[in-house]
Amino acid sequence: MADEFDFIIVGAGSAGAALAARLTEDGRHTVLVLEAGGSDRNFWVQMPLGYGKVYYDARVNWKYTTDPVPGLNDKPSYWPRGKVLGGSSSINAMVYVRGHHRDYDTWGETAPGWSWSDIAPTFKRMESWSGGADDLRGGDGPLAVSDVSAQAHPICAHYYDAARQIGLSVNPDYNGADMEGAASYQITTKDGLRASTARCYLRPAMKRPNLRVETKAHATRILIDQNRATGIAYRQHGQTKTATARHEVILCGGAINSPQLLQLSGIGPAALLSQHGITPIHDAPQVGQNLQDHLGYDHLYRATVPTLNQSLRPWWGKLRAGLQFLLTRRGPLSLSLNQAGGFVTLTEGTDWPDIQLYFSPLSYTRAPAGTRPLMSPDPFPGFLLGFNPCRPTSRGHMAIRSADPLTPMQIHPNYLDTEADRALMLAGTRLIRQLAATTALQSIIDTRITPSPDTNSDADLLTHIRDNAWTVFHPCGTCRMGCDPASVVDERLCVRGVTGLRVADASIFPTIPSGNTNAPAIMVGERASELILKDAR
Numbered sequence: 001m002a003d004e005f006d007f008i009i010v011g012a013g014s015a016g017a018a019l020a021a022r023l024t025e026d027g028r029h030t031v032l033v034l035e036a037g038g039s040d041r042n043f044w045v046q047m048p049l050g051y052g053k054v055y056y057d058a059r060v061n062w063k064y065t066t067d068p069v070p071g072l073n074d075k076p077s078y079w080p081r082g083k084v085l086g087g088s089s090s091i092n093a094m095v096y097v098r099g100h101h102r103d104y105d106t107w108g109e110t111a112p113g114w115s116w117s118d119i120a121p122t123f124k125r126m127e128s129w130s131g132g133a134d135d136l137r138g139g140d141g142p143l144a145v146s147d148v149s150a151q152a153h154p155i156c157a158h159y160y161d162a163a164r165q166i167g168l169s170v171n172p173d174y175n176g177a178d179m180e181g182a183a184s185y186q187i188t189t190k191d192g193l194r195a196s197t198a199r200c201y202l203r204p205a206m207k208r209p210n211l212r213v214e215t216k217a218h219a220t221r222i223l224i225d226q227n228r229a230t231g232i233a234y235r236q237h238g239q240t241k242t243a244t245a246r247h248e249v250i251l252c253g254g255a256i257n258s259p260q261l262l263q264l265s266g267i268g269p270a271a272l273l274s275q276h277g278i279t280p281i282h283d284a285p286q287v288g289q290n291l292q293d294h295l296g297y298d299h300l301y302r303a304t305v306p307t308l309n310q311s312l313r314p315w316w317g318k319l320r321a322g323l324q325f326l327l328t329r330r331g332p333l334s335l336s337l338n339q340a341g342g343f344v345t346l347t348e349g350t351d352w353p354d355i356q357l358y359f360s361p362l363s364y365t366r367a368p369a370g371t372r373p374l375m376s377p378d379p380f381p382g383f384l385l386g387f388n389p390c391r392p393t394s395r396g397h398m399a400i401r402s403a404d405p406l407t408p409m410q411i412h413p414n415y416l417d418t419e420a421d422r423a424l425m426l427a428g429t430r431l432i433r434q435l436a437a438t439t440a441l442q443s444i445i446d447t448r449i450t451p452s453p454d455t456n457s458d459a460d461l462l463t464h465i466r467d468n469a470w471t472v473f474h475p476c477g478t479c480r481m482g483c484d485p486a487s488v489v490d491e492r493l494c495v496r497g498v499t500g501l502r503v504a505d506a507s508i509f510p511t512i513p514s515g516n517t518n519a520p521a522i523m524v525g526e527r528a529s530e531l532i533l534k535d536a537r
């Protein structure tokens, strides 16, 4: 293939890999994928629990850091993002959540064609759910989703009993008709290995002659001629190269890099661009605005019974788990740390969960942004009970720091900016304490380590939350989709003000879904392929 393609996709992440696979399926279109990272053939990427190892690994990770966050007592927040084939689906915690139908009905109000009834078939088509197909779940899609409840650590049973004791239901399938209740997390793995979009979508598609994937290829600018995107300039192996798109350029760089590439290319707030010497092509004040993320908060308990800490901390425990994984592809290394959790509606008068729970049968002390692997289990038996509010109302923003494409964005997440978000953090904390106070959990709790047993008043708790809350790694919304003229992309994902250019990744979410964001990002990639192929016809 020459350096001219029908479509150029920037980023082979959750959305980009799915989009590339679908666009090349019928063999009628040529597609170039530019990925800034390298191959995902890396042991720690393929082994599910290896995400603790790559958390700070610059070989596969952009390792972003936000600006100091006023709501977090002026501390910055460390934001890992995948820089590798599969993008963040290659380094994430694999929890698979589609979201609530009302998340998408809300999208549909601002972007016709994105209501639950419109996108439910896409979710169904994209997955192979190990629990089997039914009206809502898919059985033969590319993305493997596994029920691993049978392998959960025995102390998860105490969590489910605790949930029942405070009146929560235990839900066998939160991706089915009802999201509410305590649940075992479904994860994107297949045969004990990570099911990233690189593995499930891209690799099979890379055998096709009409798909070319360039790794270590960092897109630096969209080439625009008379308000039409005609190609991409990129850096690869120290050289500047260009590729031409006959039909369209599609940005799938994720919630940080897609708005960055738009701004670098002259599509963004005109004053900001001029300040950095970039000639504005289209004044789009919303590019980089509307940033949303889930903010999580943990309680750490010392247990009276062995937890995964005892299995994974000593060298002989690591050896045993390693051998079990290598020989059988089973055991703790084939799972996520988030073995149980679920969704709870706390706000009276709604039937839409507003708290997501996480139960990890292992505890670790989160290292400050540094080099220590994330998951170095504590030396005592411990477990974590955490949560995040599902739909925060605080909105952040991001902006280029300079015209240099290799300089990271300024990121202002603005966590805990609204009273509603602060109130829900406190309500979630009370829910955790209610769970911990049940006989089911009291029977295995020795002490609460963090927050300390005397951190109880709302004021003390809020201070502790501000010091210890963490990103759940779900930034989105920075190239907002909508049918209003101020939105960055319209409901067909086309960038306003420039033709031949779309964005398809987590940046287009108008509002953050109630659960984790990998499944919704892949859905956006799938949906983009439906829209693009329809328009190409």
Ligand SMILES: Cc1cc2nc3c(=O)[nH]c(=O)nc-3n(C[C@H](O)[C@H](O)[C@H](O)COP(=O)(O)OP(=O)(O)OC[C@H]3O[C@@H](n4cnc5c(N)ncnc54)[C@H](O)[C@@H]3O)c2cc1C
Binding pocket: 010, 011, 012, 013, 014, 015, 016, 034, 035, 036, 037, 080, 081, 082, 083, 084, 085, 086, 087, 088, 089, 091, 092, 093, 094, 095, 096, 097, 217, 218, 219, 220, 252, 253, 254, 255, 257, 258, 261, 472, 473, 474, 475, 505, 506, 507, 516, 517, 518, 519, 521, 522
């Ligand atoms: C540590 C971590 C844990 C997470 N855990 C979960 C979880 O358990 N469940 C869940 O559902 N979600 C989880 N997420 C979030 C989820 O993985 C992301 O929301 C999702 O992957 C976003 O998809 P995307 O397509 O928008 O971006 P990405 O998957 O990040 O893809 C963007 C791709 O574009 C490439 N790229 C960017 N800029 C350029 C450029 N200029 N040139 C070329 N290529 C470029 C990147 O390298 C990357 O490969 C987690 C994320 C992280 C980081």
